[in-house]
Amino acid sequence: MASSGSLNSAIPDGPLAEKWTKYKSKAKLINPANKRKFKIIVVGSGLAGGSAAATLSELGFQVDCFCYQDSPRRAHSIAAQGGINAAKNYQNDGDSVWRLFYDTIKGGDFRSREANVHRLAEVSSNIIDQCVAQGVPFAREYGGLLANRSFGGAQVSRTFYAAGQTGQQLLIGCYQALEKEIQKGGVKMYPRTEMLDLVVVKDEAKGIVVRDLTTGEVKSYAADAVILATGGYGNVFYLSTNAMGCNVMAAFKAHKRGAFFANPCYTQIHPTCIPVSGDYQSKLTLMSESLRNDGRIWVPKTQEIAEKIRKGEMMGNDVPDEDRDYYLERKYPSFGNLAPRDISSRSAKEACDDGRGVASTGLGVFLDFRDAIARLGEDTIRARYGNLFQMYEKISGENPYKQPMKIYPAVHYTMGGLWVDYNLMSNLKGLHVLGEANFSDHGANRLGASALMQGLADGYFVIPATLPNYLAGVEPGSVTTDAPEFKAAEDEVKGQIDKLMNVKGTKPVDVFHRELGLLVWDKCGMARTKEGLEEALKKIPEIRKDFWENVRIPGKADGLNMELEKAGRVADFIDFAELMCHDALDRAESCGGHFRVEHQFTQDDEDVASGFTNEGEAKRHDDKFCYVAAWENNGPGIKPTLHKEELEFESVELSVRSYK
Numbered sequence: 001m002a003s004s005g006s007l008n009s010a011i012p013d014g015p016l017a018e019k020w021t022k023y024k025s026k027a028k029l030i031n032p033a034n035k036r037k038f039k040i041i042v043v044g045s046g047l048a049g050g051s052a053a054a055t056l057s058e059l060g061f062q063v064d065c066f067c068y069q070d071s072p073r074r075a076h077s078i079a080a081q082g083g084i085n086a087a088k089n090y091q092n093d094g095d096s097v098w099r100l101f102y103d104t105i106k107g108g109d110f111r112s113r114e115a116n117v118h119r120l121a122e123v124s125s126n127i128i129d130q131c132v133a134q135g136v137p138f139a140r141e142y143g144g145l146l147a148n149r150s151f152g153g154a155q156v157s158r159t160f161y162a163a164g165q166t167g168q169q170l171l172i173g174c175y176q177a178l179e180k181e182i183q184k185g186g187v188k189m190y191p192r193t194e195m196l197d198l199v200v201v202k203d204e205a206k207g208i209v210v211r212d213l214t215t216g217e218v219k220s221y222a223a224d225a226v227i228l229a230t231g232g233y234g235n236v237f238y239l240s241t242n243a244m245g246c247n248v249m250a251a252f253k254a255h256k257r258g259a260f261f262a263n264p265c266y267t268q269i270h271p272t273c274i275p276v277s278g279d280y281q282s283k284l285t286l287m288s289e290s291l292r293n294d295g296r297i298w299v300p301k302t303q304e305i306a307e308k309i310r311k312g313e314m315m316g317n318d319v320p321d322e323d324r325d326y327y328l329e330r331k332y333p334s335f336g337n338l339a340p341r342d343i344s345s346r347s348a349k350e351a352c353d354d355g356r357g358v359a360s361t362g363l364g365v366f367l368d369f370r371d372a373i374a375r376l377g378e379d380t381i382r383a384r385y386g387n388l389f390q391m392y393e394k395i396s397g398e399n400p401y402k403q404p405m406k407i408y409p410a411v412h413y414t415m416g417g418l419w420v421d422y423n424l425m426s427n428l429k430g431l432h433v434l435g436e437a438n439f440s441d442h443g444a445n446r447l448g449a450s451a452l453m454q455g456l457a458d459g460y461f462v463i464p465a466t467l468p469n470y471l472a473g474v475e476p477g478s479v480t481t482d483a484p485e486f487k488a489a490e491d492e493v494k495g496q497i498d499k500l501m502n503v504k505g506t507k508p509v510d511v512f513h514r515e516l517g518l519l520v521w522d523k524c525g526m527a528r529t530k531e532g533l534e535e536a537l538k539k540i541p542e543i544r545k546d547f548w549e550n551v552r553i554p555g556k557a558d559g560l561n562m563e564l565e566k567a568g569r570v571a572d573f574i575d576f577a578e579l580m581c582h583d584a585l586d587r588a589e590s591c592g593g594h595f596r597v598e599h600q601f602t603q604d605d606e607d608v609a610s611g612f613t614n615e616g617e618a619k620r621h622d623d624k625f626c627y628v629a630a631w632e633n634n635g636p637g638i639k640p641t642l643h644k645e646e647l648e649f650e651s652v653e654l655s656v657r658s659y660k
Contacts, residue, residue, distance in 0.1 A: 048435025049229030051459025057186030080167025108443020238517020444592025
């Protein structure tokens with residue numbers, strides 16, 4: 001359907017570098033005594049949700065925090081490995097707020113909002129200070145100063161890290177702050193509780209409906225504002241690096257209630273994952289991008305050598321240097337093995353499509369530490385990456401100190417999410433969205449070590465400053481669960497549960513999830529085509545019909561039932577996959593993680609990269625698609641309505657993204 005006009009992003013006026021400072025100086029405030037009158041719901045307890053809940057409670061607000069895990073300590077933020085970016089310039093290598101801002105804008109292929117990204121770069125330094133004060137054990141140099149390492153898409157070292165478990169250590173710091181507020185009574189925690197609907201009263205978000213995952217009880221909670229910090233939707237692909245419980249349900253329920261979903265086709269494929277090992281594998285394992293600091297990526301130059309490796313007739317270390325193709329170093333000499341994730345992933349796919357893949361399936365390339373160990377010594381490599389090497393060996397059965405790792409791209413992060421303005425508020429008033437659940441900072445491709453940066457920036461520093469702008473116009477406690485909208489939403493949730501339980505088909509939930517995931521990966525994964533997307537849009541309604549006629553959910557609804565949990569999530573994944581394919585089909589260009597095969601540079605295109613060919617690189621069409629695509633829900637099987645937020649670049653020049 002056609003666009004219904006441009007969205008108001010509420011960006012402050014004035015020079016880019018002064019917008020956030022100017023915003024805060026004029027932002028509305030609520031006095032400490034009145035803050036205690038407001039109730040805030042936070043859904044999600046990872047780095048974004050946990051930091052928001054703790055900080056808002058410290059400011060004096062009443063906070064109800066919900067998570068489906070048995071503890072906020074188990075949020076998926078724990079799985080982040082490599083690091084968190086900040087423009088501290090500790091290495092004195094030329095970093096600055098501007099460079100972090102520009103690298104992020106460029107890394108997102110010029111498809112993100114300038115003002116939000118610059119604010120993120122400004123706030124980044126404060127995050128490190130906050131986390132150090134909480135006791136996060138960042139790696140340190142010999143003299144005691146915080147250490148930094150490099151990550152993809154940057155030519156400076158700005159990534160702070162704690163071995164290969166940065167997310168875990170940051171979450172422990174956040175968790176301690178949250179638990180302190182729970183103990184004080186400012187935060188009431190609801191673990192093992194899943195949000196199944198958003199309650200909208202007079203066009204404003206005022207509560208949620210949840211299901212207790214232990215007892216099965218369906219219950220409503222009211223608040224003066226709702227914050228969603230529920231992560232991304234990568235598990236629509238079935239196989240991804242996400243925990244198996246990660247889902248799109250909370251965001252999609254909000255979408256069905258009127259919140260616009262922005263850029264759902266922007267999904268990130270991470271180049272450094274352990275390859276698929278079998279048809280019925282349930283998830284994939286990420287190997288941190290930090291490994292690309294010292295590891296070199298290569299495949300054999302010939303299909304014959306690759307075939308011998310696949311058959312086990314030859315090992316990676318047996319291949320002489322003259323027969324190795326270090327393809328990232330060859331194609332992108334300025335960035336080499338630290339080229340951004342989307343580019344690195346497509347390059348791995350190209351090598352494997354050429355018959356030079358090294359895993360048994362043919363879908364794998366080498367990540368080799370031979371040269372780094374010879375240069376630095378095994379002890380140094382072990383100190384930097386030891387837990388990652390141990391994890392690889394446990395999963396693959398191969399010693400990465402002796403043989404090169406095998407890696408292949410896999411679904412990892414999602415740049416799309418609910419549309420938000422500069423305040424992090426959805427088009428649906430009162431609904432604020434933080435972290436990976438919103439679309440705002442990463443454009444069409446996220447650079448490594450930026451997810452933790454955004455989650456903590458949103459929770460610790462942005463939402464505490466922006467939320468009062470909404471609350472200042474709200475009478476605290478004016479909406480309670482007595483409002484008829486709560487009863488209506490509860491009845492809908494119970495009706496959906498009954499509908500799922502009463503199908504009584506013959507196929508387990510995972511059968512449908514796997515079928516959907518393979519379809520979406522094939523037609524809307526690393527490469528997309530018009531024909532493939534149209535085929536997916538024909539197939540998805542068939543999967544939906546089969547699901548609602550043949551899914552089987554054992555057990556009962558009034559108690560612990562993990563199959564029922566999965567069924568609800570897969571039902572939303574089916575509808576969401578349709579939205580994602582509509583977005584990918586409508587965006588007839590290539591940018592970042594959205595690679596339309598029909599839109600790439602050829603030999604006939606002008607060479608704009610100063611002596612290097614751009615053949616095969618993503619080709620944007622800025623004259624037609626320099627906007628955020630925000631979709632309005634019209635129901636399953638009906639094409640959503642497109643709303644556009646035109647992207648205006650005042651401080652950077654749109655150019656062909658080159659890492660040559």
